[in-house]
Amino acid sequence: MDFFASGLSALRGQKGQHQAGSETIDRLCERIEYGTLVEDRRSAVLALRACSREHKRDIGSRGVSVLCKVLRQDSMDLDITKAVLETLTVLCQADTEREGTQEFALEMSNAFLKVRGASSQTEVYSTASNADLQKIVAFENAFERLLAIIDDEGAISGGIIVQDCLQLVQNLLRYNVSNQNYFRETSCIQRIPALFHGEGIDDSGVHDPMMKDAWSDQKGNNMIMVLELIRVLVVPDHSNTTTNQKSMYQCGILQLLIDLSLTSNAPQRVKASAFYALAELIRLNKVNQDALSKAVISPAHPPYVHSEDPSSSLTPPTRSSAQLSRTSFQSGRGSALGHRFLEPRDRCPAIVEVVAIAVGQYPGCTYSVRAAATCLFQSFVLENPDTQMVLATTLNPPPEDNPNTPSHEKPQSPGTLLLGALQGWQEDGEVAATDPYNSWFATVLFSHILQNNTRAKAIALAITFGDEENGEDPVSLIHAIAAALMVAVKGGADVRVALGYLALLCVWCYDSSKSIKDFLSEGAHLQFLIELISPSSKEDPMVQGLAAFLLGICYEFNWEQDALITRATIQPIILSRIGLDHFAACITRVRESKPFKAAIPLMTVLPSEEGDGRLPNLFFDYSFVEFMKRTFERTQKSIAASPHNTRPQQAQQQTNNAEMESQLTALRSKVSRQDAEMAELRSKLEEAQQALSRQAQEREEYERKMAELRWEQQEGQMRYSALEKEHEDLLVCLAEQDDELTDLKGRLQALEVGGA
Known part of the structure; x- marks a missing residue:
């Protein structure tokens, strides 16, 4: 009865009132911890065991330390030991029947x-x-x-x-x-x-x-x-x-990026980021550029197609000019809904697929992906004249369209795709009206093949269209581009189309007298440029500015003796119909325009720029902007120079300027490298100083510890000496006590004998 009474009293408060569970646990823990009698502690432990299943959380948070303490204190009491161990066992068991346990675990996981x-x-x-x-x-x-x-x-x-x-x-x-x-x-x-x-x-x-x-x-x-x-x-x-x-x-990161950007079903934004990463990975790195040129892939064709678009087709688009222009990017934008996957095509060079994406061959690709692919192509040919030459040799006219020929069997090359995109603009006016970037991206890629490469320009200049055997007059590629420019301007096409063609012609004709000779061999071209630049022209100021820049290039580098239109022919026309002030003003206006200033090194299209059927704000390629900034002043001043200056004088001046620019560029590059090396050396010096400081601190710490150990050793030796001396004294005392004990034993024996 005492046992039950003690358990009941533990569970009840004063005056017999029931207490809350947490209060009961607290009182029991206090009795266990501060109880002086073993019986009180035993009864409290037994009561706590009885509550352990209903109040696991309270006992676990308040009583575990108390139970461990009493287990050490009363380990000889079997009842207490047994009750404590049973209580701890209950507390450690997983309660699978209660929903609160899982909820508590989830709460703790979420908190972590x-x-x-x-x-x-x-x-x-x-x-x-x-x-x-x-x-x-x-x-x-x-x-x-x-x-x-x-x-x-x-x-x-x-x-x-x-x-x-x-x-x-x-x-x-x-x-x-x-x-x-x-x-x-x-x-x-x-x-x-x-x-x-x-x-x-x-x-x-x-x-x-x-x-x-x-x-x-x-x-x-x-x-x-x-x-x-x-x-x-x-x-x-x-x-x-x-x-x-x-x-x-x-x-293997380069191959992973190639696969992610060209062969995966990744979203458009991921593909665009992959193109940018791949572009910077191969930039100015010949080994990585060559690796991309050798890469062969099985492209995902195309990445996305909107299933609600009746114009979408499951058959791969052709690579010929007519079919290319009809299938290339009717919208230029993809959708996040209603997409379906299409079967992959046969394997092809990775760079071919990059060009195909950039020039608008696949429906559904966003402008951001096309701009990123263009950046990749620019990095691919940057300061790589051998690659420029290889790409220039692929500039072959597209074959005639044959509907009976499967698309994957038709010739495919970067040059063929570029020429197809440049020609396709004229063949499909509806596509050109909705997506002017097909030709714009093609002109940007083409200009990078020709930039600062005389041999590539010569190869492009030799390309002609027209079958002489069938009585057709051959037309050179530069004439075809000029004709496309004239059609774009007169047909009221988007200003981006004309800007793209003009920028390409500027890059092509710069420092290439043979290209200028061929371009001006058609008198309508000069007349067209004069009409664009004249004060009465109603064309866009940016188009006027690039036309003036192109005309200045044609005058500055027109040194062919047998040219149909010479410098002496061009200058009077400029002075009489345009005027030097207006000519300079046209170039200044394009340089001060917002699109010209907005060009950035990394061609980027923001998602907000390509929504709701809008066209992105891409008007100028950054490399062309830098090219024009570098050369406009010289081209602008050349108009006032005498047309009768001999080529050697002008060439010598150009050579000197080129050498100075080259030396200046080399010095800037050297200074930049030295600055980078100095920054790296400063960083290494700082790291070395930090390491030296850490080593000095560690050395001081070691020396301090050594001094402490020496002091401890000396103290230990002194204690050992003292103990050794004490030990010797004790041995002496022990010997004396042994002697005394022996003496006492002898006397005791003597007394016992005498008493007997």
């Missing part, structure tokens, strides 16, 4: 995820612009830990945590030379391909270029962050770019 997400976002914000904090975080194994988290979360197939981690890695690397060196030296670049996990990797680990898995919005965001990470490591004109480009090529 929120804490981790908040911490990652905090680090993202704090490392965005703090170089010192970036170094501190990076050298705490941040890259290895972040990449491990990304891998655990499923790489690009993961959630928002993956995006935050990738953003943090970018913050640590952007504009930070030392962190980039550390990232490369710790072989983290070799771990980037693993971030493509689940995309194009089959069960056997073999790369599948089709990448047919579905793409969620978060997955697309994660992939774009991976591509941005690659671009951070290959920023143009950076001291680490060449080394990082080499490392990325060796670990």
Whole structure:
């Protein structure tokens, strides 16, 4: 009865009133902890065991430490020990019958995820612009830990945590030379391909270029962050770019980008980012450029097609001029709804597919993808004259359209696609009215093939159209482009079409007297330019400015003796019908126009610019803008020069100017490289100084510890000596006591004998 009474009293408060569970647990814990009698502690433990199944959470949070204490204190009491162990066993068992357990576990998991997400976002914000904090975080194994988290979360197939981690890695690397060196030296670049996990990797680990898995919005965001990470490591004109480009090529990133941009079913925004990353990966790198030129793919044809568009076709488009112009980008924009996949075509060179996308062969590609493909082509030929020559040799007229010939059997080359796009504009006015960028992108690509390459210009100049055997007069390619320009202006086409053709002719004719001779051999061309530039012209000021720039080039470099229209013919016409002031004003107006100033190195189309059927704000290629800024003043002043100046004098002046410009460019490049090297050396010096400072601190710490150890050793020796002396004294005392004990024993025996 005492047992039940004690248990009942533990569960009831004063005056017999029932107490709440938490209050009861608190009182029992207090009795266990502060009880002086074993019986009181035993009864409280038994009562606590009785409550353990109904109040697990309260006992677990308040009583575990008390139970452990009483278990140590009363370990000899079998009843207490048994009750404590049974209570702890109940507390540790999973309660699967109660819904609250799972809910509590989910709450705890969500709390942990929120804490981790908040911490990652905090680090993202704090490392965005703090170089010192970036170094501190990076050298705490941040890259290895972040990449491990990304891998655990499923790489690009993961959630928002993956995006935050990738953003943090970018913050640590952007504009930070030392962190980039550390990232490369710790072989983290070799771990980037693993971030493509689940995309194009089959069960056997073999790369599948089709990448047919579905793409969620978060997955697309994660992939774009991976591509941005690659671009951070290959920023143009950076001291680490060449080394990082080499490392990325060796670990297979270049091939992954080719497959992602050209053979996968990735969303348009992902493909555009992949094109930009690939463009910077091969920029000014001959090995990577050659690797792209040799790449052969099985393209996904086309990436997306709107199923509600009756004009969409499941058959691959042809590559001939007429069919190309009829099938090339009736809208130039894709939709996020109603898409379906189409069967892949046969294998073809990757660069052919890049050109096909840029010039508008595939329905559904957005302008952002086409602009990105154009940037990739520019990087492909940048300072690569051999590649320019190879592409120039592919500039063959497209074959006649034959509906009985399968599209994949027809000739396909970059040059054929470009010529088809340039001609297709005239053959399909409806397409030209809705999408002027077919010809505009083609002229941009064509101009990059010809830029600063005399031999490529000569090859293009030799291309003619027309079958002489059938009585047709041959027409040179430069005449065909001039004719297309005239049709565009007179037909009221979008201003972008005329600007594209004029920019191409300016690049082609610059410093090429033979090209100018052929261009001016048709008198209508000069008359057309004069009409465009004349004060009475109603054409767009940008068209007038480029026409004036082209006319100035034709005058400046017109040195062929047998030319039909010479410098002496051109200058009087300019002075009488245009005037020097108006001529200069035309060039100035185009240079001061908003589209001209808005040109940026990385041709980009924002999503807001291509929605609701609008055309993007692309009017000028950045390389042409730089070309015009470099040469307009010289071209503008040449109009006032005497037409009777001999070529050697002018050529010598041009040569001197060219040499000076070349030397100036070389010096600027050298200074830029030296600045980069100095920055890198400063960074290394700072790291070395920090390492030296750390070593000095460590040395001081070691010396301090050595001094402490020496002092402890001396103290130990002194204690040992004292103990040894004490030990000797004790031995002496022990010997004396033994003697005394022996003496006492002898006396005791003597007394016993005497008593007997």
